[in-house]
Amino acid sequence: TGSTLKVTPALPAALSGAGTAAAAGPDSNTPSAAAAGWTLEIHTGEPAPVTGARLLTGTRLDAEFPPHEFRLATTLATNALLENQGAEVAFWVTQGFRDLLTIGDQRRADLFARQHHRDRPLHHHTVEVEERLDARGNVLTPFDPATLMPIAAQLVRRGVRTAAVALAHSYLNPAHEQAVGRVLRAAGFTSITLSAELSPLIRLLPRARTAVVNAALAPVMDAFVEKVRACLGPAARTFFCLTSAGGLEEPETFRARDSLLSGPAGGVAGCAAAARRAGFSRILTLDMGGTSTDVARWEGDFLYQFEQRLGQSVILAPSLRIETVAAGGGSICDVAPTGLTVGPRSAGADPGPACYGRGGPLTLTDVNLLLGRLDPGKAGIPLSRPPALAALETLKHKMTDHGLPVPADDATLLHGLLKIAVGRMAEAVRSISVRDGVDPAGCTLVAFGGAGPQHACAIADQLGIPQILVPRDAGLLSASGAAAALPERFAERQMLQPLADAVLNLPPVVAELEAGALHSLNHPAGQIRRRLAEVRLQGQDTSLTLDFAEPGGLAPAFAEEFQKLYGYPPPPHRPLELVSLRVIASPPAPEEAAEVFPETSDLSIPPTASGPHLLQDAFSTLIIDPGWSARQGSQGSWLLARISGKAGSGTDSALAPSPAAFDSPAPAPAPAPASASAPAAPTPPQQQQPAPVETESEAATAELFRCRFQGLVDAMGELLRRTAVSTNVKERLDYSCALLDADGRLLVNAPHIPVHLGALGKCVRRSVAVLPPRPGDVLVTNDPACGGSHLPDVTVICPVFAPSGILLGYTANRAHHAEIGGITPGSMPAFARNLAEEGVVLPPMHLVKAGVSCENEVAHRLTGAPFPTRALADNLADLRAQTAAARHGAAALLELCQAHGEETLRARLGQLTAQARRALARTLETAPLTDARAVEALDDGTPIAVSLTKSGGRLTVDFTGSGAVHPGNRNATPAVVRSAVLYVLRLWTGEPIPLNEGFLDLVDLVLPPGFLNPDFAADPAHSPAVVGGNVETSQRVVDTLLHALRLEAGSQGTMNNVIFGNASFGHYETVCGGSGAGPGYAGTDAVHTHMTNTAITDMEILERRYPVRLEEFSIRPHSGGAGAFPGGRGAVRRYHFRAPLTVSLLTEHRLTPPIGLVGGGPGACGGQWLTLPDGARQDLPGTVTLAVEAGTTLHLHTPGGGGWGAGGPGSASPEI
Known part of the structure; x- marks a missing residue:
């Protein structure tokens, strides 16, 4: 659409000529001439950037532009993505994966929502392509073009012209994708995105998502860019588009996916230019606008990321590392x-x-x-x-x-x-610096955007940042950043090779990449600006990005960066893997005049004056707080410095005078910036006196502390994810982190896995009762008798002591180790008869004692059991990662203690449980709890009985009538049952409150001896097995509680545990199913429910690492319960084993279906069977361990959710 301007009172001379105008005034709808009071709407028929260029250059609508260079940055693609306004896309994917983009990684977005929302898909049609490559890129099933041509032609006849193609392992061999592209082009498709051409990187899901995003946006973006270019005509000597990586590309090579973060990237590019002029090499950027705040870091060059999330879309593309927090002027x-x-x-x-x-x-x-x-x-x-x-x-x-x-x-x-x-913005700045081992106090804060400078002093005070740079064009820096950006090209190659082997052959690979980047850049002054390598510990998922000059320096550079980030050296005997190589080509940056900041000034603000002062122009506002001085530079920027000995108190003091002060006359304007094209710096008002200091707002202060505590545990979780070795942690995200008070009560958690969270408090209390905490200690345990869940879930506990020696609380985390011993690989045997057969039991013991490592003692325990661990090195590496995460949280808590004092901190910690207690009290006041009881049964008939009654403002949850100690592994520890109760109470209240043990303050939990409260002997060989109690019984307990409360129909009620391996490896995953429907909403298809929320391993990584081929992962038809609101459908997952393996399954709802409520029908039972190498079918029970031959296929069908309400649609079919 053309741009529209509303102008009062007259048409700008620059826009005279062609175009249309509509006018309205006080006396007539059709005036003959514009006068005061009239508003003119001018429709130029040109895109807004072109109209802006006409205004800037004074070019009439009927005149050609003067010769110029044009640089375009636009949010057009971003807005189209967020509003789902892209083209109609047909998605072509390998057969068996039609629901790839719907299922995603199977996690639900909101852990505590009963109704799960997914973004509307960007594609409108899905076509499965009959073809297959193996994990090395070899053809298994050839592609026959004749199979697709009729489908493609039919779509074209219906008006579909846009396609995204993503085939399994095409990053290794793009031949099939290219062949599909040729078929589509011949059929009449005009816009085709091939995933391997766009992002030749391993992982089918993000590659497919990226292809669909690009396909949806390409026609919109290409048409817009072409229209701008046509309107500018030949006068545009150069035409560049700004990318999310802060560089420039010509329209011919510019991709829609590369524009999505170009706005924030332009701001960082502008900050980098301002920092270079001012002589700063380490900066943190703060861009605050109307809806959000973007923060980034720059250290002489840009920091990149190659995967970013926008909404629920994950996009593989180079971009600047920018963090966004939803805090802006609006x-x-x-x-x-x-x-x-x-x-x-x-x-x-x-x-x-x-x-x-x-x-x-x-x-x-x-x-x-x-x-x-x-x-x-x-x-x-x-x-x-x-x-x-x-x-x-x-x-x-x-x-x-x-x-x-x-x-x-x-x-x-x-x-x-x-x-x-201010606290939320400071937390974002802290996140992007501290997590990378960078002290914010060693950086300069560069503030820009409409409101960034307005809050910069307060944020700097919170982070200890000593100086702030406000560029001369702070309100327009994202635009001026486009002027400072350089043309650049990335060239990349996936390597996935042991570093020791790869370095010998790297020089020719690097030379080839450099030649390709320079050729694509096509610039006479082009040069290789950077060489980047992604390196990781073999077996890890998270890599470190390293600049390198020579390949031989990569290993020592990795060790140095690892130590800096995580606080301990990498395991010395663990090989390194080279993941990828990238080179960046660009011309050199032009020389710019340095900006100087004189010590003296004739401005009305003395260099050492105390604030407050307000400086404002039409585009930005700068507040100089008390305790800060300001100097204006030679090019119009402002440099603020904290006055020595007068640390500002940020927002603890009044930051500006009363509004009446603005009635005073303004002083003479400040000197104009050196650049005539840049907007003038804001002019300072007369000196003003600070208002009286405020009294604390209790509600606001409480929220500030809550945010800091939440940020603390979130940072712990992120550090653990990045440093752990186990696939279960780094990819499946099977871990949780928490902050507990000095009594060991759960206060704040990073909401990861619900089955972990309610158990952590009891685990900490039991552990410190055995080993009283001392400064410098770190404890470890997985003992179910001491609050553990099952043996692979290992808990690390770090007591936190104030400088006075007072115990402040604990940081703790629980992570699922891929291997902890036992009678089968993966440590989740289906038929263990006792705890010893499930793995190694770690009673509470020191991992670190008074600062001294006890790793050898832990290693001895892990290898000295009757069924020892098969992966000691991985266990120890994960324990180091857990220790680093717990210590990181402890250090953050100590920082808060030093800032606010011991008594204040302990009081604020104690307040956190009160919110949860009040929430449950409000629910108890209004809930009738009439006949709140239910009995359900495991597939083997073991009953789960529960009743809920309230009296005197308290709730009794009574499991009397539940089964005796289970002869198999379905025994659940009291800690696991507490987790289930805590989770359901959080759902019942429906309030967005952090999950903590305050929910249990008003609860009396009755757990008679039995399989929900088994007795554990000192000898694991005489203790009951528990692995199924953690993963299966916990799910069934939740559904029984929800049944009793009539909150929601039964969900799939299982985690569908699949474990396979041999003597050298074990792989474990849980598989999604249907969620139950509820009052006013249908269930969700193929999603993880209730007590778990782990991601599933991408099929390309699964096949590359293990001797298995995934043949299908899709939504199971006709499996949701019937009802006015039908239950969600389950999933189909089909594995083909390429080697002899041991396979275990732990599942429920194979014999009894998930219930429907209020007249709704049950969901379909799950099922599983084998297709043997000779083609015969072998049905399997829900719990089984067996050896399979190479060539065997496992078919897994997961349960659907129950329906809600009589009548309406439904599709549950119990047949497999």
């Missing part, structure tokens, strides 16, 4: 069960903040306006205080309704809201 200030919130919801542009006068809610912009931190007279649009004040009153009423204390004066509340926003 972030809504509201009340939630946890307290006051700022974001993540935004008021957007319409209705916008309350001060826009269009009925919007209170936002951060309103907060700044009411605090006098924004000059309405200099804003680009009218801002009004009365509607902002009215919105503030509405918030205060909501606080009263939620029982939150309302401060006596508005300023206190406003400052509290401001502190929350």
Whole structure:
């Protein structure tokens, strides 16, 4: 569409000529001439960037542009993706994987949602292609073009012209994808994206997602770029598009997927240019706009990532490493069960903040306006205080309704809201620096965007950053970054080779990549700017990106970076793997004049003055806080420095005077920037005195601490994921991290795996009762008698002591080790008769004692059991990763203690459980709990009986009537049952509160002796087996509780555990199924439910690592329960084993179906069978361990969910 301008009172001379205009005025709808009071809408018929160029160059609509260079950065593709406004796409995928993009990695987005939402798919049609390659790229099933031509022709007749093609292992051999592309082109498709051509990297799922995203956006983006180019005509001597990597590409090679993060990338490029001019080499960037804040790091060159997430789409493409937090000027200030919130919801542009006068809610912009931190007279649009004040009153009423204390004066509340926003932004900056081993205090903060400079001092104070650079064109830096960007080309190659072998042959590979990059760049001054290698420990998924000059330096560079990031050296005897190589070609950056910041100035702000000061132009606002000085540079930028001995208190003090101060006359403007094309720097007002210091807002302070505690455990989880060796941790994400108080009560968790979380508190309490904590200790255990779940789940506990010696609390994590011994590989035997047969039991013991490693003692225990571990090196590597994560959390807690004091910290920790306790109390007040009881049974008939009753404000959960100790492995420890109860209580309350043991404060749990409370002997050989209790019984307990509460029909009620391996390896995965329907919503197909949420290994990685071929992973037809709201459908997963292996299955709902409720039908039972090498079928029970021959195929069909309500659609069929 053409651009539209509303102009009052007259048409700009630059736009005279061609075009159309519509005008409206006070007396006539068709005026003969524009006059004061008239508004003209001008439709140019040209894209907005072209109209902008005409305004800048003074070019009439009927005139040609003067010679120029044009650089385009646009959010067009990003908006089209988020709004699902792309082209109609046909997706072509290897046979057996038609539902690849729907199932994804099988995880649900919200751990505690009963109704699971998936993004609408970007593709509209799916076609399975009969072809197959093996994990080395060899052809197993040839592709026959004749099979596709009729389908392609039919789609073209229906108007479909856009295709995305993603075939298994095409990154190794693209021949089949190319052949499909030729068929589609011959049939009439005009836009075709081939996954291996776009991203020749292992992992089918993200490669397919990237191909579909690019395909959906390519016609939209290509048409837009071509229209801009045509409108500019031959006067555009060069035409470049800005990419997400901060570089420039010509339209001929520009891909739609490369534009998605080009806006934020332009800002970082502008920051880099400003930092170079000012002489800074280590910066953290802060870009705050209307809806979000972007942060990044730059250290003399860009930091890249090669996979990014936008919405639920994962895109493989080079981009700058940018973190985004949903905190911007439009972030809504509201009340939630946890307290006051700022974001993540935004008021957007319409209705916008309350001060826009269009009925919007209170936002951060309103907060700044009411605090006098924004000059309405200099804003680009009218801002009004009365509607902002009215919105503030509405918030205060909501606080009263939620029982939150309302401060006596508005300023206190406003400052509290401001502190929350600043805290969230500071956490994002901390995340991108501290997690990489970088101290923020050693960096300069570069603030830009409309509101970045407005909050920079407060953020810098929180992070200890000593100086801030505000570029001269801070409000327009994303645009000026496009001017500073350079043409560049990436060339990459997947290697996946042992580093020791690869280095011998790297020089010719690197030379070939460099030649390709330079040829593609096609620039006379082109040079290789960087060489990047991704290296990892063999068996790990997470790699480190290393700059290198010579291949021989990669191994020592890896060791140095590993130590810097994780605090311990890499395992000395573990080989390294070279994952990929990349080279970047670009011309050298042009020389720029340095910007200097004189010590003296004739500006109205002395170099050593205390704030506050407000500097504002039409595009950005800068607040200089108390304790900071400011100097303007020779090119118009501002350099702020913390005054020695006067550390600012950030948002703890009033940051600007009252609005009346803006009525005073402004001083003379500051000197213009050196660049005539850049907007002028904001002009400083007269010196102003700070307002009185605020009184604390209790609600805001509580929310600040909650956010910091949550950030602490989130960072622990991210560190553990990146450093662990086990596939279960790094790919399946089968781990959890938590913060506990000094009594060992669970307070905050990173919501990973629910079955872990409720058990961690009991595990910590039992462990420290055995081994009282001391400074420098780290404990380890997996003992079910001490709060463990099953033996592969190993818990690491780190006590945290204040400098005074007082115990503050504990950080802990639990991770599923791929191997811990036992009678079968993978340590999950289907028919273990006792605990010893399931693996090695680690009673609570020291992993580190008073700072001294006890790893040898742990190793002795792991190898000295009757059925020892088969992978000691991996166990020890994962324990080191768990220790590093726990210590990282402990260090963050100590940092909080030093900042706020021991008593304050302990009091704030104690407040966290109160929120959960109040939430359950509110639910108990309103829930009738009439006949809240249910009895369900395992497939072998073992009953699970539960009743829930309330009395005197307390809830009794009674499992009397449940089965006796199980002769097999379905015994669940009390810790696992507590986890299930805690999870269901969180679902029942329906409030977005962190899962902690406060939910159990009002609960009396009755667990009679039996399979939900078995007795454990000192000798594991005389203790009951528990592996199935953790993964299967826990699911059935949850469904029984939900049945008793009538909250939701039965979900698949199993984790569908599949374990296969031999003496050299073991692989374990859990498989999704259908979720149960509930009141007002249908179940979800093929998703992980309730007590688990692990990702499933990508089929290409699975096949490369193990002797197995995955032949199908799809949604199982006709398996959801019938009902007004049908249950979700299960999944089909088919494995072909290429070597003799031992296979174990642990499953439920093979004989009894998931129940429907309120008249809804049951979901279909699951089933499994083998196709033997001779073609015969062998049916299997739900629990089995057996040896299979090479050439055997395992068929796994998972259960569907139950339906809700009588009538309506439904499809459950119990037949397999």
